[in-house]
Amino acid sequence: MADTTEPTRRDFIHIASGAASVVGVGFFAWPLIDQMNPSADTMALATIELDISNIEEGQQVVAKWQGKPVFIRYRTPAEIAAADAVDVASLRDKQTDDERLIPGPDGKLKPQYLVAIGVCTHLGCVPLFDPNDEKGGEYRGWFCPCHGSHYDNSGRIRKGPAPKNLEIPPYWYITDTVLEIGKEAVV
Template identity: 65%
Template structure:
């Protein structure tokens, strides 16, 4: 009878390792498509961020853009609109938020008070509010009567919160990137 030493690998050991390795590679190859299909498709990634040229929006006007299937209002506020937004007693608001907290700093590091960027969807039931309407010359949702001011903050009506501010940043004096 031949004597086998435990130190030396046998042919059977090699077959076990080779079979296990092949099974692991096969399992990974079978599972990868299931994991990869959970990633967003190209059309969603394309809408993840947009760059907007704001140089063509005159003072006192607003332009609507589409981002992730939602309307985004970009408003070039007048000095009167900025003053009206800053002079509000924040404690009296249903969703207290100062005007400065709803704005971003520009490329020069200063707060860009003249630019308001909000998602144009009423926070009550998802209607699109009308611009430059309502008691505060901000936004008015005709569906249920929610009234927002020139900073997009809820002032009256059933809406529970202010108009949402999307993530955005100034990439130059004339362009902003949303998303």
């Protein structure tokens, strides 16, 4: 008999595609990596494994981890350069872009992937992603429409009431394109 109390990670990761993947009314049409009708047991699962090989440059997917959205954004070279060029001293929550990244299996940072918990650090709304339009905020990162917080593409707060950068979850690269969220690499 199947053990229903401990679903495997693969069981509850559903990689959706196409029209069924839109999240939220009026939100940008994100591809969605989601769990389907999670049980309480699943919600409590500590880690999720994600294959991110299908994300295209300039695109974002949203996973759910412990009931929270997690943004996985594949940044363009121009976006990475813009994030690197920011004067950290000018930031409210001072972090370099590199400090918000982790290395891949080869030990080098993977600046193309920005992984952040998609919960505004003001009062918890889910910020909007639209890198090509002001709906994504003045810094073309994310914009929280609840009270007007603007984040850059590194998830750093740049304008508005949010006090902190978007939180980076614990995660590590199992391979170049497979992440495990909820656990850090053992080094």
